[in-house]
Amino acid sequence: MLWIPFTLLAAFMQAWRNAFQKQLSLDVGVIGVTLARFIWASPLAALYLWGLxxxxxxxxxxxTGSVIGFIVAAALAQILATALMVRLFKLKNYAIGAGLAKSEAVLAAILGVLFFSEALNLLGWLGVALGGCAVFLLSGSSLRKLSxxxxLLGLGSGLAFALTSLWVRQASLVLDLPFPHGAAWVLLMVILLQTILLVLYLVVKDRITLQALWQRPKLTLLVSVCSCVGSIGWFTAMSLESVALVKTLGQVEVLFMLLISTFIFKEKLKQTDHLGLALIVLAAIAVMWA
Structure with missing residues (x-):
């Protein structure tokens, strides 16, 4: 049951990372905000692995070739997912943007069963379904006002995050190291690759964005620290349990996001939030029992 506290830690830290990314996106471009997630996370991940x-x-x-393939695929998918979510922040408010990206739990369940030999029992599927409904309600979305x-950005981000998680789990399993060392190695390799790719891209294409990050060291560091600690939680939990169950329980992040949205960004909550929060609780209970 260790996957449960690791998932809750990941959800809490990711909510704060998203909040800091939203602030950073006011002054820095999409690729720069995406890089902020990784740039200081590499040494932190290395320190964590050394400690283990x-x-x-x-x-x-x-x-092996399969491990490297999963790591490369996960790194690229997470870059894409983060960039799409940052774009969402610029189109809608914080809760809607990050809430739509949480469609990853439902997508991870479907893709995991179809292509990754994962299995869910009836209670697990119920939890995933309840979590999907809860995220829709908590994001403040409706079919009439949702452009x-x-x-498309929300579903695209959710799909890319789902694939990231599934490939991370596969890499951890194929690496065949004891818990939690395998997840820590995959984390370090993924973050290192992402950092190198994004830095090289910005050096060649957009050095102004690198300067913008350098001029906002505190906010960039906060994004990286929250991202690294959150990723430690996600990667470790997903090495222990199926992605669908981990991501469904991880939807408690939406609760944290709504609290941040209300008290930090002063965005008003809606009446449907109460029902959404109740569904989140039911979904979490269902997946823990599953």
Whole structure:
């Protein structure tokens, strides 16, 4: 049951990371905000891995072709997912943008069963369905006011995040290291690759964005720290349990986001939020029992 506290930690830190990303997106472009998620996370992930080896030394990993393939795919998918979510922040308010991206739990369940040999029982599917309904209500969305660009960006971000999670889990399983070392190695490799790719792109295409990040060191550091701690939670939880269940429980992040949205960004909540929060609780209970 260790996947539960790791998931709750991840959801809490990701809610704060999204909030800091929203603030940073006011002054920095999409790629720059995406890079802020990774740029200081690499040394933190390396320090975390070093600490694990001091605590419990294990064998060094063997990076086979399949492991490398999963890591590269996960890194690219997460870059795309983050960029799409930052675009959402610029189109709608914080809760709607991040809420739509949480469609990843439903998409991860479907893709996991169809293509990744994951299995869910009836209670698990019920939890996923309840979580999907809750996210829709909590995001403040409605079919009448939800524009097609917002819907497509939200579903695209959710799909990319779902694929990221599924490929991360596969990499951790194929790496075949003891818990939690396998997840820590995958985390470090994914973050390193993402940082290198984005820095190289900005050096060649947009050095002004790099300067903008350099001029906002505190906010950039906050995004990276929250992202790294959150990713430790996600990667570890997904090495223990199916992605669908982890991501469904992780939808408590929406509760954290709504609280941040209300008290930090002064955005008003709607009456449907109460029903949405109740569904989140029911979904969380269902997936824990599943």
């Amino acid at each position: 080896y001091q605590w419990q030394p294990v064998a060094m990993p063997k990076f 097609m660009p917002v819907l």
